[in-house]
């Protein structure tokens with residue numbers, strides 16, 4: 001392990017992460033500071049987690065108070081914070097219950113299990129299949145991974161779940177051809193956060209709604225990255241008219257504490273028996289107490305409208321940026337889950353050259369401009385800043401990005 005004044009190389013963390021890490025010390029608002037004191041404008045938001053930004057004394061106070069009282073009870077008992085949050089969550093749409101867990105993967109794992117349970121009890125044991133989509137991302141546990149069709153993620157861990165079909169995202173015709181009553185669930189993102197920021201079309205949303213109704217397939221909207229106002233509507237599903245039976249949530253739910261949720265309707269909850277699913281840590285009093293406060297802030301109509309307007313502003317800034325640089329492609333995403341495609345600097349550039357350029361853009365942004373950004377898919381620069389970001393900070397981030405282009409190209 002080697003250290004510089006603000007980075008560490010080869011720490012005792014598994015090789016599935018980078019070999020070099022920036023060491024973060026603290027943060028305030030949308031700014032992070034490393035251990036050398038250097039500041040960074042954070043367009044990563046902890047990968048769409050830190051919706052309310054850093055250094056939130058109000059959230060820390062809630063966690064502190066709850067930890068002094070009772071930190072964990074197990075799901076043999078419940079507590080007021082759990083009940084308060086669960087009631088708010090089921091009222092947010094037409095849900096009957098919420099299963100809390102610890103990560104996005106687990107929320108999807110739960111959704112997959114519930115879909116199978118429902119389908120086997122209503123349609124029979126043979127109706128266990130799952131449909132997912134190209135460039136989708138649903139997590140790293142084996143069930144969720146089975147619905148995440150990327151060779152790099154899947155191949156070392158084969159065999160995965162049987163009965164998973166991959167269809168092309170936004171291809172209505174193919175969906176109608178493939179679907180039948182042997183499917184238990186269809187899992188889908190409204191904006192593909194990890195896979196390149198493609199957005200669901202309204203036509204595809206309608207086809208998903210109708211297909212799922214026709215064959216009694218449970219429609220699972222993975223809103224782990226898009227949910228809780230990030231795309232300018234509380235649920236991204238609302239924005240395109242998707243009518244999911246199940247919604248999964250995680251990233252911003254508890255402000256960086258590990259909490260995820262699987263929201264289910266009556267028809268599923270009615271069929272589940274005691275002991276058929278469970279978790280030790282999922283939905284403890286500390287995470288839910290913090291999440292309750294976050295829920296109130298993120299579900300406020302004015303807050304959502306503000307995110308929408310800031311998303312439109314970021315979209316305009318990125319469109320203007322694109323018009324000034326021929327190597328940039330389409331502006332992608334929705335609201336404050338936005339991105340821009342990097343096409344490469346010359347025709348005929350191979351993938352490797354594009355990858356190297358993107359790596360250089362990201363590291364120059366960090367080292368020379370103090371701007372932290374993400375990638376989505378292979379060639380999209382992704383921005384998922386805290387939702388409390390100001391217009392000035394959005395403009396500053398895009399200015400910094402343009403300075404990076406000027407420096408290296």
Ligand code: PMP
Nearest residue numbers: 103104105137138139193224225
């Ligand atoms: N679904 C989506 C849409 C995600 O973006 C992610 C995480 N990037 C997951 C599922 C998995 O979440 P986790 O890493 O918390 O398991």
